[in-house]
Amino acid sequence: MPLPSFIIMNGSNFLRSTNRLNSFTRNYPTNVQRAVHQAELSKILIANRGEISCRIARTAKRMGLLTTAVYSNMDRDSMHVYLADEAINLGDSPSAGSYLNKVKLIEAAKRCGAQAIHPGYGFLSENPEFADMVNSSGLIFIGPPASAIRDMGIKSIAKHIMSHAGVPVIPGYHGEDQSDQLLLSEAEKIGFPIMIKAIKGGGGKGMRICLAKEDFITQLESARRESLKSFGDQSVLIEKYVANPRHVEVQVFADQHGDCVYLFERDCSVQRRHQKIIEEAPGPGIDDETRSELGKAAVRAAQAVNYVGAGTVEFIYDPKDGKFYFMEMNTRIQVEHPVTEMITRVDLVEWQIRVARGETLPKYQEEIKLHGHSMEARIYAEDPENNFMPGAGKLGQIKLPEHEENVRIEMGVRSGDEVSVHYDPMIAKLVVWAPDRNSALMKLRSSLSKFNLSGLKTNINFLHRLASHPEFAAGRVHTDFIKEQESTLFTKTELPSKLINITAIGVFASSAASSSISSLPTNVFSPLVTDAFRLHQTMTSQKTFTLLYNDEKYSAVVKQHGPNEYSVSLNGSPFVTLEANYDSLTNSLRVNEDGLTQNYKFLKSSSSQVALFTSDKGGYNFELETKPHYRSTGSTESSDGAAGVVAPMPGVIEKILVSKGDTVETGTPLVVMMAMKMEYIIKAKVKSKVERIMFKAGENVQKGSRLVKLVNLDDNQ
Numbered sequence: 001m002p003l004p005s006f007i008i009m010n011g012s013n014f015l016r017s018t019n020r021l022n023s024f025t026r027n028y029p030t031n032v033q034r035a036v037h038q039a040e041l042s043k044i045l046i047a048n049r050g051e052i053s054c055r056i057a058r059t060a061k062r063m064g065l066l067t068t069a070v071y072s073n074m075d076r077d078s079m080h081v082y083l084a085d086e087a088i089n090l091g092d093s094p095s096a097g098s099y100l101n102k103v104k105l106i107e108a109a110k111r112c113g114a115q116a117i118h119p120g121y122g123f124l125s126e127n128p129e130f131a132d133m134v135n136s137s138g139l140i141f142i143g144p145p146a147s148a149i150r151d152m153g154i155k156s157i158a159k160h161i162m163s164h165a166g167v168p169v170i171p172g173y174h175g176e177d178q179s180d181q182l183l184l185s186e187a188e189k190i191g192f193p194i195m196i197k198a199i200k201g202g203g204g205k206g207m208r209i210c211l212a213k214e215d216f217i218t219q220l221e222s223a224r225r226e227s228l229k230s231f232g233d234q235s236v237l238i239e240k241y242v243a244n245p246r247h248v249e250v251q252v253f254a255d256q257h258g259d260c261v262y263l264f265e266r267d268c269s270v271q272r273r274h275q276k277i278i279e280e281a282p283g284p285g286i287d288d289e290t291r292s293e294l295g296k297a298a299v300r301a302a303q304a305v306n307y308v309g310a311g312t313v314e315f316i317y318d319p320k321d322g323k324f325y326f327m328e329m330n331t332r333i334q335v336e337h338p339v340t341e342m343i344t345r346v347d348l349v350e351w352q353i354r355v356a357r358g359e360t361l362p363k364y365q366e367e368i369k370l371h372g373h374s375m376e377a378r379i380y381a382e383d384p385e386n387n388f389m390p391g392a393g394k395l396g397q398i399k400l401p402e403h404e405e406n407v408r409i410e411m412g413v414r415s416g417d418e419v420s421v422h423y424d425p426m427i428a429k430l431v432v433w434a435p436d437r438n439s440a441l442m443k444l445r446s447s448l449s450k451f452n453l454s455g456l457k458t459n460i461n462f463l464h465r466l467a468s469h470p471e472f473a474a475g476r477v478h479t480d481f482i483k484e485q486e487s488t489l490f491t492k493t494e495l496p497s498k499l500i501n502i503t504a505i506g507v508f509a510s511s512a513a514s515s516s517i518s519s520l521p522t523n524v525f526s527p528l529v530t531d532a533f534r535l536h537q538t539m540t541s542q543k544t545f546t547l548l549y550n551d552e553k554y555s556a557v558v559k560q561h562g563p564n565e566y567s568v569s570l571n572g573s574p575f576v577t578l579e580a581n582y583d584s585l586t587n588s589l590r591v592n593e594d595g596l597t598q599n600y601k602f603l604k605s606s607s608s609q610v611a612l613f614t615s616d617k618g619g620y621n622f623e624l625e626t627k628p629h630y631r632s633t634g635s636t637e638s639s640d641g642a643a644g645v646v647a648p649m650p651g652v653i654e655k656i657l658v659s660k661g662d663t664v665e666t667g668t669p670l671v672v673m674m675a676m677k678m679e680y681i682i683k684a685k686v687k688s689k690v691e692r693i694m695f696k697a698g699e700n701v702q703k704g705s706r707l708v709k710l711v712n713l714d715d716n717q
Contacts, residue, residue, distance in 0.1 A: 039140055039357040041116055042066060045109040046084065048120030049099060050412035051429060052333075053080035056118050059349040061085075068112040070105065072098035074420050079412050086112060093422050099123045102130050106137050116140035116356060122424065125332040126153055126202065142356040144331045148305040152329040155199045156237050162326045165304035167297050170316060170325040172239025174199075184216050186238050193241040196220055198227030198234075202330065204274030205230040205678075209241055225672065226679045229654065244478040247271070248283050248317040248324065250298035251340045253348070254307045255355045261365045262295035263344050266336055269477040270466065272388045273678065277459065278466060279336035280375040281343050283317075284437060284475030290322055301329060310337070310352050319478070335378070335429070338408060342374035342433040373440040374433045377448060377463045381425040384462035385490065390425040390675065392650050392703070394418050396455025396605020399587060401447050406433040409451075419456060421650040421675060427458065441473060452587075452619060454603040454611035461618035465489055495549055495620065498593075501568040501576055503612045503622055504556040506589050506602035508543050508566065509582035510610075546625040547610075553625070645682060645708045647701045651675025655697055662690045663713065671707050682707060686714040 043066040046053045057067045057080065069084035074093035081087045088108040090098035098104070100123055109117050117134050119125035119142070131146035143149070152158045156174030163169050173186035187194045187210070196219055198206025206227030208219040224234035246269045254260040267283035268276040282291065298313035312334045315324040337348050351362060381391040398415045401407060411428035419425055430447055434440035448464045466472055469485060482489060541560040546553055557569040567575040579592040582602065589600040589612075601613040613619040655672040658664060664684045671682040688710035695701055 039115065041140065041353070041357040043068065043112065043114040043116075044142070044353070045070065045105070045112060045114040045117045046080070046120065047099070047105045047117050048123055048125075049075055049078065049080055049423065050426070051410045052120040052122075052335075052412075054083050054412050055410055056120060056349055057083045059347055060353065063350060063353060065353070068108070068114055070099070070108055072422075074418065074422065078417065079414055088112060093420065095123065095422060102127075102133055105130075106133060106139070109134075109139055110137070114139070116142050116353075118142040118352070119332065121332050121335055126330070128153065140356050142309070142352050144307050144309045144311060148307050149331045151305045152331050153200055155197060155201070155328055156235075158328060159237070159326070161304050162301055165300050167301050167304075167326045168324060170239050170242065170327070172237060174237045178235050180217060180220065183220060183236070183238060184213070187216055188213065190238060190240050193243070195239050195241045196223045196236050197239065198223060198231060199237050200231040200233045200235075201227060202328070204271075206236070207274050222679070222681075225655070229674060229679070242316055242318060242325075244480055244484075245269075246283070246317040246319055246478050247276075247314065247327075248286070248294065249312045249314040249330075249334075250294050251334075251337070251348070252298050252302045252307070252311050252313060253351055253355070253361060254302050254309065254311070255361045256308055256358055257360050259361045259364075260299045260302050260307065261361060261363070261368060262298050263340050263346070263348075263368055264370055265291060265294050266339055267477065268336060269479050270472070270481050271479055272384075272482055276336065277378050277380070278375065278463065279339055280373065280437070280440070281339040282370060282373065284477070285319065286317075290324075294324060297324075297326075301326065307331075309355055310348055335426075336376050338410065338429065338431040339374040339376045342406075342408070342431060343371050344368055345371060372433055372435045373437040374431060375440050375444045376429055376431045377444060377467070378426055379428045379430060379451065379453075379463070380459050381419045381427055381456045382459050383457045384459050385492075386648075388459070389648055390678065391456050392419050392421040392425065393456055395427070395453065396609055396611070397453075397587070397603040399452040399601060399603065401450035404447070407443065407447050408432070427453070437475070438473075441467060449613075449615050449618070452601045452603060452611070452613040454619075454621060455605040455609055457621060462489070464618050495552075497570060497573075499612060499614070499617075499620060500547065500549070500554050500556075500570055501578065502580070502589065502591055502600060503547060503602070503610065503620065504545075504554075504558050504568050504570070505566045505578065505580045505591075506582065506600075506612060507545065507547075507556075507604075507610055507624065508558040508560065509580065509589070510584065510602060510604050511543070512541075512560075513582060513584040548623040548625055549620065645670060645684065645706065645710055647673065647703055647705045647707055648680065648682075649675050649703045651680070651701060653695045653697050653699050653701060653707070654679065656693055656695075658690050658693070658708065660690055660693060664688055664690065664710075666714070673701070684710065686712055688713055
């Protein structure tokens with residue numbers, strides 16, 4: 001198998017001199033004495049997967065270093081495995097037995113002769129025990145000291161340290177007494193609304209917003225459950241919830257010699273489920289004075305814990321008064337680090353490696369300049385129309401934007417790869433740069449429209465709507481932006497019949513381009529029923545099939561009258577004639593109607609999945625009906641009237657909240673599921689009686705699996 005391709009545009013941005021200018025003075029001196037040595041470092045084990053593993057491997061190779069990847073059984077053929085010089089199997093697909101197994105990772109590093117381990121982000125990147133184990137094994141941990149991870153990883157301790165270091169902190173309770181009554185009392189003192197946060201949290205895990213006293217205990221228990229599952233600790237802190245704040249974070253970098261610099265701020269306010277989906281640098285509307293204050297506060301925060309390496313200090317920023325408050329510090333490289341690289345023209349992973357082997361920072365503060373504006377969109381396998389429900393399954397065809405200056409795509413998957421229930425559903429990061437924010441925004445929209453992916457539902461269309469929203473374009477963003485603009489971001493519009501017609505032509509033409517249906521062996525089933533089909537003949541060829549889109553069926557009849565002339569009828573409607581030319585090499589479909597020619601992309605990811613992509617309205621994923629019961633079990637409501645108590649996606653049963661014989665009301669929680677690193681509570685849709693519980697806690701379930709069998713007791717149904 002050939003090496004998978006990885007796209008990074010305008011790579012010359014990262015070429016820069018590493019010579020230090022001795023005439024500059026150090027801006028942030030410290031009296032901390034560190035034992036510094038120039039470590040031998042020729043091979044790195046990358047203890048991660050996906051796009052960040054690919055990202056680290058590319059920089060390491062450019063620096064002349066060898067790389068070793070690790071992989072679970074499910075990731076055997078993944079991109080990051082083929083991009084590394086060698087790879088070691090860790091075993092189990094669930095992360096607990098592979099990417100989270102500290103002993104296996106250290107044994108793998110020793111086995112391959114690596115001198116260092118790079119943890120990437122997620123998994124063990126912020127685990128102080130792992131950092132200690134790496135160092136005590138005689139290996140280099142490419143990250144901060146375990147003590148810094150430990151201090152900043154426990155939010156209550158971090159708040160105390162920041163307060164003493166003169167970094168502004170938000171009012172809250174960070175104490176050791178974790179009793180329900182004490183926490184409720186402290187929440188009342190702070191005043192609702194409040195935020196409940198896991199003290200070892202991150203990525204939105206173990207975080208709940210509580211608006212009123214009567215909801216506190218329910219939200220507290222939910223935060224504790226998720227925190228215990230994700231971090232092994234259910235302790236929480238309580239803090240004042242600032243309405244409509246911005247999430248502004250500062251990239252800092254420190255070496256082992258006491259130097260620390262900041263590389264400006266990123267705005268990560270646009271989030272769903274408390275997780276970022278669009279990031280940009282610098283922050284819109286932040287003036288130079290505030291930018292400097294943010295940077296200096298972030299450096300004080302890093303120096304307060306004797307930090308080394310790349311870190312991100314996150315602040316809550318109130319645009320109404322320009323004040324900011326320390327929120328937390330991420331002691332690792334961030335998912336959104338590329339936007340900082342684009343505006344500063346440095347390679348942060350290279351800096352990590354250089355600092356880890358004892359070198360001084362490549363640049364002083366005065367040498368770090370801000371250039372233009374950069375934006376990053378995270379592309380996920382998820383359904384924004386269904387509360388951003390994560391998806392799992394096989395990716396179809398992927399067609400990326402053509403080579404374009406200052407467009408960077410980071411991904412760890414290829415066409416045909418599996419998005420697994422065991423890991424995060426992020427598919428790619430699309431990063432753009434331009435001289436100013438407006439130009440960067442236009443480039444982001446354009447690049448999103450050219451990022452074509454079939455086979456799974458994604459958030460690409462939603463990201464395009466978000467980037468096109470006038471309030472986002474104006475920079476008026478905050479952490480509740482998506483919820484506030486829900487009516488405009490999730491407006492459902494009827495699918496234009498023209499696009500269905502063009503999709504039907506694409507099905508016909510792509511099938512004709514691949515082979516004549518009549519030449520298929522008689523034992524091969526096809527969803528396309530051919531009434532008459534012969535290539536290069538003047539007789540009319542015709543196909544009949546059914547397209548499905550968002551539970552709507554469209555029975556299509558397509559006739560070909562000539563090389564590029566088609567007519568289409570949907571659900572018995574009159575035939576519409578269009579001129580179309582399909583190019584199977586580029587997957588392009590050119591359609592001419594009344595003298596107007598428009599270009600589309602048409603992808604066929606399997607015998608039953610096709611997708612049409614437009615240049616302005618996004619993409620549309622269709623299914624070809626292949627048999628009467630082609631859909632997943634449980635995808636439609638059952639006949640018992642208490643319908644919908646099914647798994648919305650593959651996952652693991654975390655907790656059963658009811659027993660056989662119980663009577664439950666509408667909205668009663670029934671089952672807690674863990675899927676794609678998130679907790680989901682499945683609730684009753686109508687008043688019902690529990691007849692049977694289908695699974696036990698700890699069992700794996702597939703999408704559409706019936707979880708609880710109910711008998712409807714609602715007389716109104």
